Amino acid sequence: MTISAFQLGSDSMQIKWHSGQASIFSYFWLRDNARDPVSFDSQSHQRELFTAMVPADISPEQVKLKEDGQCICIKWPDLENFVDYDSGFLAAYLKPIDEIDVPAPTLWDAHNITSDLVSIEFDQALTRSGTSEALKKLADYGFVLVKHCPCEQASVAKFANNIGYIRETIFGGLWEFEANETMADSAYTPKELRPHTDSTYSLDAPGLQILLCMEYDATGGESVMVDGFRVAHQLQQDDPVLYAALGQIEVTGIYKGDGSNLQARRPILRHDHEGRLIQVTFNNYDRATIRLAEPQMTQLYSGIRYLDSRFNSANYQWRYQLKPGEMIVFDNWRVLHGRGAFQGKRKMAGAYINREDYLSSLKTHNIVKYHA
Numbered sequence: 001m002t003i004s005a006f007q008l009g010s011d012s013m014q015i016k017w018h019s020g021q022a023s024i025f026s027y028f029w030l031r032d033n034a035r036d037p038v039s040f041d042s043q044s045h046q047r048e049l050f051t052a053m054v055p056a057d058i059s060p061e062q063v064k065l066k067e068d069g070q071c072i073c074i075k076w077p078d079l080e081n082f083v084d085y086d087s088g089f090l091a092a093y094l095k096p097i098d099e100i101d102v103p104a105p106t107l108w109d110a111h112n113i114t115s116d117l118v119s120i121e122f123d124q125a126l127t128r129s130g131t132s133e134a135l136k137k138l139a140d141y142g143f144v145l146v147k148h149c150p151c152e153q154a155s156v157a158k159f160a161n162n163i164g165y166i167r168e169t170i171f172g173g174l175w176e177f178e179a180n181e182t183m184a185d186s187a188y189t190p191k192e193l194r195p196h197t198d199s200t201y202s203l204d205a206p207g208l209q210i211l212l213c214m215e216y217d218a219t220g221g222e223s224v225m226v227d228g229f230r231v232a233h234q235l236q237q238d239d240p241v242l243y244a245a246l247g248q249i250e251v252t253g254i255y256k257g258d259g260s261n262l263q264a265r266r267p268i269l270r271h272d273h274e275g276r277l278i279q280v281t282f283n284n285y286d287r288a289t290i291r292l293a294e295p296q297m298t299q300l301y302s303g304i305r306y307l308d309s310r311f312n313s314a315n316y317q318w319r320y321q322l323k324p325g326e327m328i329v330f331d332n333w334r335v336l337h338g339r340g341a342f343q344g345k346r347k348m349a350g351a352y353i354n355r356e357d358y359l360s361s362l363k364t365h366n367i368v369k370y371h372a
């Protein structure tokens with residue numbers, strides 16, 4: 001977009017674009033976001049300007065258009081040189097917008113998800129273009145199935161370090177889990193794990209979880225994925241009042257033991273300030289005992305009944321028996337994971353990645369838009 005003209009007002013300027021659109025930028029905003037070397041360090045992307053010292057009524061001494069409207073230059077009273085404002089930079093801020101612009105996810109249930117849609121080969125996933133492909137699938141579907149991984153913990157670390165870094169938690173960083181009924185004291189059958197999100201007791205629940213099947217000599221133990229956003233969308237259609245209530249009522253998650261007492265609380269359906277759903281957080285195992293006033297208590301139970309019956313319905317599930325060398329990576333803020341009961345030996349490795357590092361990767365791979 002290029003600029004065709006500008007008009008100066010008392011505290012702002014109107015910029016007219018060749019498209020015919022017009023936008024208003026306040027002088028203070030323009031001064032605060034000047035990208036000249038005195039005001040901004042282009043190496044570190046940090047603001048050098050002492051914003052609080054800029055007069056509230058600052059206005060330009062002179063303004064001119066350059067390069068056929070690709071740049072507007074402003075002479076500010078506190079700077080020696082003109083400051084160039086690229087038209088592309090201003091065009092990115094035509095209207096107040098969020099820092100990141102995440103594309104709408106592809107909501108899925110048992111009827112429209114297939115393993116092919118979410119699969120990627122391990123070798124491919126470690127290349128730059130393959131990492132982009134995996135991230136795109138994660139942004140679209142909330143999970144990805146990585147095939148033909150070497151059956152070793154290092155595969156988890158390699159994938160994780162390609163996106164961010166492994167998060168340290170009470171369980172450590174990279175972990176292994178093995179259930180072996182032949183080693184149990186009595187006939188021990190690893191029970192079904194109903195779909196849930198992890199770390200509802202963490203203030204900042206992990207963004208991604210990685211689970212690699214290292215060994216499988218068992219019957220049962222299918223992995224289950226559920227698109228929490230899909231189920232939430234259904235609730236919004238079926239019962240908007242209950243949907244709104246679940247966006248308000250805070251539920252506490254708790255992890256008590258091993259010398260820790262971790263607790264966090266947030267609504268099951270968490271939204272951003274523009275009302276977009278950003279996190280489904282649900283773990284009936286880790287839900288603390290809480291007592292709410294009516295009608296919230298009854299609404300919460302209605303919500304749990306609605307959601308958890310669907311999370312456990314085959315209509316909403318992707319069920320898949322992971323084979324050794326197969327790894328699932330999923331968005332823990334959107335997709336619930338579970339596992340069927342099994343008998344035998346099953347050895348898994350896994351790790352978490354922080355949400356901010358996942359988002360960072362989405363930005364550096366140009367999957368979400370951002371401004372800087």
Ligand SMILES: [Fe+2]
Pocket residue numbers: 196197198337
């Ligand atoms: Fe879990």
